Amino acid sequence: MANDIKSPGSSVQVLAPATVANLVCGFDVLGMALQQPQDVMTVRLTEKPGIFIQKDDVYNLPVEPEKNVAGASLLALMEEWKAPVGFEVSIDKRIKPGSGLGSSAASSAGAVVAANHLLGSPFTKEDLVRFAMNGEKVASGVKHADNIAPCIYGGITLIRSIFPLDIVQLTAPPMYVTVVHPQIEVRTSDARQILRKEVQLKAAIKQWGNIAGLVTGFLKNDYDLIGRSLEDVIIEPVRSILIPGFDDVKKRSKDAGALGGGISGSGPSIFMLSKEEYVAKGVEDVMIDVYTRLGIEFKTYVTMINYEGAKCIIS
Template sequence: MQQKKVTIHAPATVANLVCGFDVLGMCIDAPFDVMEVELINTPEVIIKNTDSYHLPTAPHLNAAGAPLLELMLSFNKPIGFKITSNKNIKPGSGLGSSAASAAGAVVAANYLLGNPFSKNDLVRFAMAGEKVATGIKHADNVAPCIYGGVTVIRSIFPLDVINIDAPPLYVTVVHPQIEIKTADARQILRKEVLLKDAIKQWGNIAGLVAGFMKKDVNLIANSLEDVIIEPIRSILIPRFDDIKQACKNAGALGGGIAGSGPSIFMLSETKAIADTVAQVMQHTYTEIGLPHFTYVSQINNEGVKIIQS
């Protein structure tokens, strides 16, 4: 008998990974959204939000609803879905809030349908949710949320995702309680870059990917440098430079802006270092009276997780 309902955890993600703007992403354990998806007989998407973010419930305007509409068009039978969503990843946090909604919805729907679609298909559907949220289709959050681990987006059209089983590093994230909209963060970027900066950036991207694949922490640390995006976006984040340097002094391999911010992430070799890095982040923002949340987790190599079926 076909299963009618499933509950999933849709985890946060960190896009860009400092130097890989729009092409690199990483899945982390916390925070995560909880979503219940039910298969219904009428060809529609019904959305109920149980959190306090007042997100749209019209499917075509919702980051979870729009991908399901795409999935339904590709399925050869009339189907529909009811979503009950409880978001723990705050919109505008830089931690892939819209991606969690989009990826969680399509993974759950695919599971209920007997998994007729590939992960690549699901990323393609989920990109419709990112277009709703940010105005453009990009995959650097939805891909790691679906595949888990670290992903490289070699191409969007056609979609080509490379999944990397990352080394067992720890991720510390601080989310200062300010909001930076992705669309706004894109507007301030330069439209042209110097060739010498592009060459340096390409070297860092290649080094970071090689570092993950070889599980070479020194290569990872040396490659976590952004000479194009971070110098501009970091001005939107209070005490960014101070936090980054203090975390590296505390033993972190490196890190930077999570997605478009305002969250900041740092990679560490051990949980003890990651916990110390969290204390450094907390101290810096407590000092200036800025409310914040911190999370310490490992790189999540699983992605969206079915927790109840």
């Protein structure tokens, strides 16, 4: 099964990056990994079989494996590993749950990346995505991979299909990513509940064109096409009502030179893509101004695309 399984007591530390799902028009099919922020996870191989989650976060996350996103992902991995095995998991949670920055995906992906390393890397990245999707089901009720795939593969990923799983890694030109996280919570499950069950054909056609244009823009290094394609006529008009200041941030960011952007995942975080760093920092100034005026606490990041994905840094 594995050539280099670690001995009981061995541990590994993993950096698991935040992710931006959807990329405006690509609901549930496009995702991007960020250099910042990142969770820091430590996973130890134990002599006693089972999953043991340390209670060391401030978010009161459950420690029962089946109720914890990292635990559910590890349970799926252990089911395919078959031999008795145990893992102790500790998470330094730097991606706030409910932020829209793939917090549950980071925990799910980081756990299986660490476990795979400790077991001698018997599983492929696609296997790890399958396992980690079980964590997303715990978090939102749905097995989606638009955060999981970029967290594990790095860069920008296209989920062509979930069943069967078909992940396509995309190239893209250098871009800066500016993110604002208003300190309010939008639950993924709630953000899904308000979506329309049906869409008009003309809206679907426009959305397909934008998705195709965005992917083509990435592959051709065409910044103008990327900017023109960052438009969502189906999801964003509904979800944006949950995010105070959204319309103001988007308009002023584009006026400041951003290529475009929108809601990160289900929100409340908002992301904007820029070609140059000085523009990205100008966009950050816009975001700071909007939320300072609204009197809402916030956190901002000026970062870039993370092409490595979740990675082991100590073993």
